[in-house]
Amino acid sequence: MLINKHEDPIGSALLDFYQTSEDTNIQVEMDIAEKDTLAPSYFFRSFDECPQLERVALQQASGKVLDVGAGAGSHSLYLQQNGMDVTAIDVSPHSVSVMQKRGLSKVKLADFFEFNEGAFDTLLFLMNGIGLVKTLDGFDAFFKKAKTLLAPNGQILLDSSDLIYMYEEDDGSYLIDLNDKYHGEVEFNLSYKKIKGAPFRWLYVSEELLIDAAQQSGFECEIIQHGPHYDYLAKLTVQASSPI
Template sequence: MKDLFGQAMWDYQHGQYTEDLKTETTISEEDDLPVSYLFRTFAQMPPLEQQALQLARGRVLDVGCGAGVHGLYLQNERGLEVHSIDLSPKAIEVCHLRGLRNAEVQDVWQAKGQYDTILLLMNGAGMCGRLKQMGAFYTHLKTLLAEGGQILTDSSDLLYMFDQHPDGSYEVPLYFDYYGEVDYIVRYKGQEEAPFPWLYVDYNTLQNVAHAVGLDCELLAEGEHFDYLARLSH
């Protein structure tokens, strides 16, 4: 991987910002992602994100931490012990420069330890990439939960992006194994990342997977754009 997300964050941190990231999926056209958004403050975060950070407690694992916006708030404003992980070496370097104490390059599949809160934000519920991998993914996360622990995660139901029939049903092309499965493409400063799988999962599907692996699932809040915040727990 070229680590374009990490490079964009590194450039921004070092005062070398000149352009934004461009993102595209198999079901959406190219769009700009402002690099500044990856450095947002708590006040600039969407309400669902703010709610998740207010509900975090105890020892926290922040998965896919990026530039550390969630971890820094929990560490500095709420005094929590936060362990932040990301696949991007440059993102972790930025986290260290910004004062995040416990940040390391790590794949969540290799993570160990016990945590009271696991954060999967910015559509983290679909971090596993494909629906068929969700069971194994949440089974692994379950091993990282301390007694009484919680997983706070968000996602979006993409059904609204498809044509709706008069009877209320939606016209989803047959080539989709699941309509929330997409391939994600990132471009930055003339370079393009190889497409990688991502998953937007509706709440009912998330709930079914959670129950199948022995986790409770609670819908905490719904946003204005078919998005939601959920809590999974023992």
């Protein structure tokens, strides 16, 4: 589902930053964590300023690339500047406008689940872009959709992290209510100045559960690299025996 342009806090913040260098923070509320902020400037990072997992992902991206949830388009710009064929999509109208202004040649205002154009060699979901599945149950629809967008031998590259650290006790043990929802399912409420976004759910998934979900849908999942804080980069490909 696309975001209404009047309820687009991230996009509005990115547009302000792009046009005026105003770096007013996006306010982030979560059901499982303390309030926090995100600086719009962070979305305009260069390759060298990207966390290591993102840099590895950009180096692994190959062929025709679809950057899903591209935001300010920094990853796509890097790929385009390196001569790659990259299409950036986002559900945020103002983010799409920023990407167009930054000179990305292929930008679409589109929801991944409704996007039908072309077959891609790489689907890129960085900055926990896989969160768009919302819950663990969302993986089934995600992988079905991904298969329709992937070229033969194509790959999905995504980073995520295991939020188990949110539940660590002082003695190093973890306290989790197993009857509750999965600990990586987070409800977000974002705002920027007076602009409030609609609340949305976003998934952070552990390596083990991602691998399980991938296998159930006929994908191989390889953890390419671990990050410094429960985070990782994964590469997913369609299993050879799986019908596309």
